[in-house]
Amino acid sequence: MLFDYEVLRLIWWALLGVLLVAFAVTDGFDMGVAALLPAVARGDGQRRQVINTVGPVWEGNQVWFVLGGGAIFAAWPALYAVSFSGFYLAMFLILVALIIRPVAFKFRSKRDEPAWRARWDAALCFSGVVPALIFGVAVGNVLQGVPFHFDSDLRPFYTGSFFALLNPFALLCGLVSLAMLVLHGATWLQIKADGEPAERARRIGLVAAALVIVLFAIGGFWVSHMDGYRVVGAMDPMGPSNPLRKEVVTEAGVWLANYGAQPLLWLVPLLGFGGAALAMLGLFTRIGALSFLGSKLSVAAIITTVGVSMFPMILPSSSDPGHSLMVWDASSSHYTLGIMLIATVILLPIVLLYTAWVYKVLWGKVSESDVNKDMY
Amino acid sequence: MIDATLVELSRLQFAMTAMYHFLFVPLTLGLSFMLAIMESVYVMTGRTIWRDMTKFWGLLFGINFAMGVATGIVMEFQFGTNWAFYSHYVGDIFGAPLAIEGLMAFFLEATLVGLFFFGWDKLSKVKHLAVTWLVALGSNLSALWILVANGWMQNPVGSEFNPDTMRMEVVDFAAVIFNPVAQAKFVHTVAAGYVTGAVFVLAISAWYLLRHRHEALAKRSFTVAASFGLAAALSVVVLGDESGYTITDNQKMKLAMIEGMWETEEAPAPFALFGIPDREAQETHYELKIPWVMGLIATRSIDQEIPGIRELLALSELHIRDGLLAYDALETLKVDESNAAARQTFLENQEYMGYALMLKKYVEDPRTASDEQIAMATRDALPNVFALFWSFRFMVVIGFYMIALFGLAFYMVSLRRRVPRWFLRVAFLTLPLPWVAAELGWLVAEYGRQPWVIEGVLPTFLGVSSLTVTDLLITVAGFLVIYTTLAVIEVKLMLKYIRKGPEEEESADNPARLDERFSPAFNRPQE
Numbered sequence: 001m002l003f004d005y006e007v008l009r010l011i012w013w014a015l016l017g018v019l020l021v022a023f024a025v026t027d028g029f030d031m032g033v034a035a036l037l038p039a040v041a042r043g044d045g046q047r048r049q050v051i052n053t054v055g056p057v058w059e060g061n062q063v064w065f066v067l068g069g070g071a072i073f074a075a076w077p078a079l080y081a082v083s084f085s086g087f088y089l090a091m092f093l094i095l096v097a098l099i100i101r102p103v104a105f106k107f108r109s110k111r112d113e114p115a116w117r118a119r120w121d122a123a124l125c126f127s128g129v130v131p132a133l134i135f136g137v138a139v140g141n142v143l144q145g146v147p148f149h150f151d152s153d154l155r156p157f158y159t160g161s162f163f164a165l166l167n168p169f170a171l172l173c174g175l176v177s178l179a180m181l182v183l184h185g186a187t188w189l190q191i192k193a194d195g196e197p198a199e200r201a202r203r204i205g206l207v208a209a210a211l212v213i214v215l216f217a218i219g220g221f222w223v224s225h226m227d228g229y230r231v232v233g234a235m236d237p238m239g240p241s242n243p244l245r246k247e248v249v250t251e252a253g254v255w256l257a258n259y260g261a262q263p264l265l266w267l268v269p270l271l272g273f274g275g276a277a278l279a280m281l282g283l284f285t286r287i288g289a290l291s292f293l294g295s296k297l298s299v300a301a302i303i304t305t306v307g308v309s310m311f312p313m314i315l316p317s318s319s320d321p322g323h324s325l326m327v328w329d330a331s332s333s334h335y336t337l338g339i340m341l342i343a344t345v346i347l348l349p350i351v352l353l354y355t356a357w358v359y360k361v362l363w364g365k366v367s368e369s370d371v372n373k374d375m376y
Numbered sequence: 377m378i379d380a381t382l383v384e385l386s387r388l389q390f391a392m393t394a395m396y397h398f399l400f401v402p403l404t405l406g407l408s409f410m411l412a413i414m415e416s417v418y419v420m421t422g423r424t425i426w427r428d429m430t431k432f433w434g435l436l437f438g439i440n441f442a443m444g445v446a447t448g449i450v451m452e453f454q455f456g457t458n459w460a461f462y463s464h465y466v467g468d469i470f471g472a473p474l475a476i477e478g479l480m481a482f483f484l485e486a487t488l489v490g491l492f493f494f495g496w497d498k499l500s501k502v503k504h505l506a507v508t509w510l511v512a513l514g515s516n517l518s519a520l521w522i523l524v525a526n527g528w529m530q531n532p533v534g535s536e537f538n539p540d541t542m543r544m545e546v547v548d549f550a551a552v553i554f555n556p557v558a559q560a561k562f563v564h565t566v567a568a569g570y571v572t573g574a575v576f577v578l579a580i581s582a583w584y585l586l587r588h589r590h591e592a593l594a595k596r597s598f599t600v601a602a603s604f605g606l607a608a609a610l611s612v613v614v615l616g617d618e619s620g621y622t623i624t625d626n627q628k629m630k631l632a633m634i635e636g637m638w639e640t641e642e643a644p645a646p647f648a649l650f651g652i653p654d655r656e657a658q659e660t661h662y663e664l665k666i667p668w669v670m671g672l673i674a675t676r677s678i679d680q681e682i683p684g685i686r687e688l689l690a691l692s693e694l695h696i697r698d699g700l701l702a703y704d705a706l707e708t709l710k711v712d713e714s715n716a717a718a719r720q721t722f723l724e725n726q727e728y729m730g731y732a733l734m735l736k737k738y739v740e741d742p743r744t745a746s747d748e749q750i751a752m753a754t755r756d757a758l759p760n761v762f763a764l765f766w767s768f769r770f771m772v773v774i775g776f777y778m779i780a781l782f783g784l785a786f787y788m789v790s791l792r793r794r795v796p797r798w799f800l801r802v803a804f805l806t807l808p809l810p811w812v813a814a815e816l817g818w819l820v821a822e823y824g825r826q827p828w829v830i831e832g833v834l835p836t837f838l839g840v841s842s843l844t845v846t847d848l849l850i851t852v853a854g855f856l857v858i859y860t861t862l863a864v865i866e867v868k869l870m871l872k873y874i875r876k877g878p879e880e881e882e883s884a885d886n887p888a889r890l891d892e893r894f895s896p897a898f899n900r901p902q903e
Contacts, residue, residue, distance in 0.1 A: 071478075081461070085843065092850070099450065102445045156842065333538070339549050354488065
C-alpha cells in the first residue's frame with residue numbers, strides 16, 4: 001500500500017471534511033434558496049423564477065449528501081452507526097425534508113391550482129429550513145459530546161433523548177447553520193436572479209451575514225469555556241479500530257488546544273468571519289460574484305473550524321468518554337481506506353469536471369420572463 | 377437480549393421503504409435507455425417526432441425519477457439509523473460499494489438529468505444526446521454497485537472477521553466486486569428494469585392506439601418498446617436462470633426452499649410445478665413434479681445432488697456447535713488480546729461463528745445454551761417456505777408471459793402485419809405485471825435469505841440499532857403516511873400527463889404521410 005495506516009486515516013479525515021464542505025457549499029444554496037422562497041418571491045412568476053435558479057442543479061448537489069453518507073459508511077463505519085442511530089428522530093426529520101424536496105421541485109408546477117402550488121412552496125421552505133437547523137444542532141451536540149457507549153461486542157448504545165439534543169448551545173449552532181445557509185442562498189440569488197427577488201434577497205442577505213458574524217463569535221466564546229475531550233497518554237495512530245482501548249478526560253478549553261499548538265490554524269475561524277464580511281461587502285456594493293465568493297468561504301471555513309478544533313476527536317462520548325470515536329480508532333481497515341482512496345482519486349476529478357461543465361452550460365441569470373412551460 | 381418487537385418493526389420498515397423505492401427504480405433503469413434510443417433516432421434522422429417522443433416519455437420519466445431519488449436517500453442512511461450493529465459489523469466491506477455508487481453513478485445521473493430537462497435549447501443535438509445516454513449509463517452503473525453490495529450479503533466473499541476490531545473486514549476487494557452472485561443479480565435486475573420500461577411504453581402506447589389518439593407518436597413508441605422489450609424479456613429469464621445456477625453453491629437453503637424440497641433427491645432432481653409446502657409438518661402437499669428439470673437448471677448436470685431442507689438443517693446444527701468454539705475463543709481474546717491458543721482456535725472455526733450468534737435470540741451467552749435452545753436456533757434457519765415457493769413461481773410465470781407478449785408484439789410490428797385491437801388491450805392490461813414480478817423477485821432474494829442479514833455471518837435480529845419500540849412506531853407511521861400521500865400524488869400526476877398526451881404542435885412533419893411510410897402495421901383494423 002502506498003500510504004501507511006496513519007496517513008490514510010488523516011486523508012480520510014480530511015476527505016470527510018471536504019465532502020461536508022462540498023455538500024454545504026453546493027446544496028447549501030439550494031436549501032438557502034428554498035428557505036428564502038416565501039420571503040423573496042411574491043406571485044407565481046417570481047416563485048418560479050427563484051425555483052428555477054436552482055432547478056437544474058439541486059439534484060446533482062444533493063448527491064454530495066448521499067456521497068457523504070456513503071463515504072462515512074465506508075471510511076468511518078463506527079461513526080455512521082453511532083451518529084445516525086443516536087440522532088434517530090432528528091435524522092428522520094432530515095430524511096423527511098429530503099424526501100419532500102425532490103418531489104416538491106418536480107411536482108409543484110405540474111398543476112395550475114394556486115392552493116396546490118402554495119402547499120408545495122411551503123414544503124420547499126420546510127425542506128430548506130429544517131435540515132439547515134438540524135445539521136447545526138447535530139454539530140452543536142457533537143462538540144459537547146453525545147451520550148453513547150459500546151458493549152464488548154462493539155454494539156453501540158445511545159442513552160440520550162431527542163429533546164436533550166435541543167439544548168441552548170446546540171440551538172445556537174443550529175442558528176449559525178441556518179443563518180449561514182440563508183446568506184449563501186441570498187448570495188446565489190445575486191448571481192442567478194434579477195428583479196425584485198434578487199433585491200429582497202440582498203436585503204435579507206445583509207442581515208443574515210451580520211447574524212453569522214455575531215452568532216459565530218458567541219459560539220466561539222462559548223466553546224472556549226466549554227469542556228472538550230482529550231486522550232490521556234499516547235495513542236497508536238496505526239492501531240486497530242477499536243474504540244474501547246483508550247482513556248479520555250474532559251477539560252475546559254481543550255477545543256482550543258490545536259490553535260495553541262499551531263497558531264496558523266487561527267486563520268480558519270478568521271476566514272469564517274472574513275467570508276461573511278466579504279459577502280456583506282458584496283451585497284452592499286451589489287457585486288454578486290463577490291458576495292457569493294464570500295458566503296462560500298464563510299460556509300467552508302465555519303465547517304472546517306469545527307473539525308480543526310476537535311481533531312483528532314470525531315465523536316466524543318459524554319457518558320463514557322473512553323468510548324469516544326477518534327481518527328485513530330474509528331476508521332475502516334487500512335485496506336478499505338486504500339481502495340476507497342484510489343476510487344476517489346480516479347472518480348472525483350471526473351465528477352468535478354462534468355459538474356463544472358453543467359454549471360457552465362447553465363451560466364447566466366434567470367429572469368421571471370425566462371420561465372417557460374418546460375421548467376419547474 | 378434484543379427486543380423481538382424492535383426487530384420485527386425494523387424489518388418491517390426496511391422492507392417497506394426498500395420495496396417502495398423499488399417501485400421507481402426499474403422504470404428509471406428501463407425508460408432511461410429507451411429515451412436514449414428514441415433521441416438517437418431523432419439525431420440520426422432529424423425527424424422531430426422522435427424528439428417529441430423523447431420529451432413526452434421524458435416528462436413521465438422525470439416524475440418517476442424524482443420519486444426514485446427521494447426514496448433512495450432513505451436507503452443510503454437507513455443502515456446507520458436502523459441497523460447500527462450491522463453497519464459497524466460489515467461497514468468495512470458493505471460501505472465501499474455504496475460510496476463508489478455515489479461517486480461513479482449517482483453523481484453522473486443526478487447532475488446530468490437537470491440538463492436533460494433544461495438543456496434542450498442550451499445544447500447542440502449531439503451534446504444533448506450524449507447527456508441522455510450518460511443519464512442512462514449512470515442509472516445502470518448505480519444498479520451495479522448496489523447489487524455488488526447486496527450480492528455480498530447473499531454470498532459474503534473476500535472478507536474475514538478481525539478479532540481486534542470485532543467486525544468483518546475486506547481481505548480481497550476484487551472478490552467482492554466480481555462476486556458471481558452480484559454479477560448474476562446485476563444483469564437479472566437491470567434486464568427486469570428494461571422489461572418494466574418497455575411494458576410501460578408499450579401499454580400506454582396501446583392505450584393511445586385504442587383511442588386513436590397521438591397515433592404517430594404511439595406507433596413509433598410501440599415499435600421501440602416491442603423490440604427493446606423482447607431482447608430484455610429474453611435476458612431476464614436466461615439471466616434469471618444464471619442466478620438460479622449460482623445460488624446452488626452459496627445458498628442451498630434458499631434453493632431447497634423455493635423447491636419445497638425437504639429431502640435430498642437423487643440426481644437429477646425434479647422440479648416441483650405445484651405444491652403446498654407445510655412448514656410445521658415439514659413436507660409439501662399435493663406436489664406435482666417434473667423429473668430432471670431442477671437438477672438440470674441448478675447444477676447443469678445429471679449427476680450432482682441438490683441437498684434437501686432436512687439435510688441442510690442438520691448441517692446447521694453442526695455449524696452452530698463449531699461456531700460456539702469460535703465464539704468461546706473470541707470471548708477469551710476480548711479480555712486477553714495476546715492469547716495465542718485462543719487466536720488459533722478462533723481462526724480454525726471462525727467460518728461458523730455466525731451460527732453461534734443465532735443462539736443470542738434465546739440466551740445472552742451462547743456458550744450456556746441448552747440442547748433445546750440449539751434445536752430452536754436450528755429451526756430458525758428455516759424461513760417461510762410457502763411464501764418463497766409461490767413468490768418464485770409467480771415471478772417465473774410472469775417472466776415467460778413477458779417473452780410471449782413481446783415476441784408477439786415484435787412479430788406483429790416487424791413483419792408489418794396489423795396489430796389487432798385485442799392485442800392492444802392485452803398490452804395495456806399488462807401494465808402492472810412487471811412491478812409485481814420485480815417485488816416478488818426481491819421477496820425471493822431478501823426474504824429467502826432469512827434468518828441471515830449476511831448469509832452465515834450475521835443473523836438479522838442482531839443487526840438492529842439500540843432503539844426503542846416507540847422510536848420505530850413513530851418512523852414506521854411517518855414513512856407510511858408520507859409514502860402513501862406521495863404515491864397518490866404521483867399516480868394522479870402520471871395519469872394527468874398520460875391523459876393529456878404529448879404536445880402535438882411541436883411535430884413539424886406531416887404525421888399522416890409519415891405514418892404510412894413508417895409502419896402499416898398499425899393501419900386501423902376494419903372492425
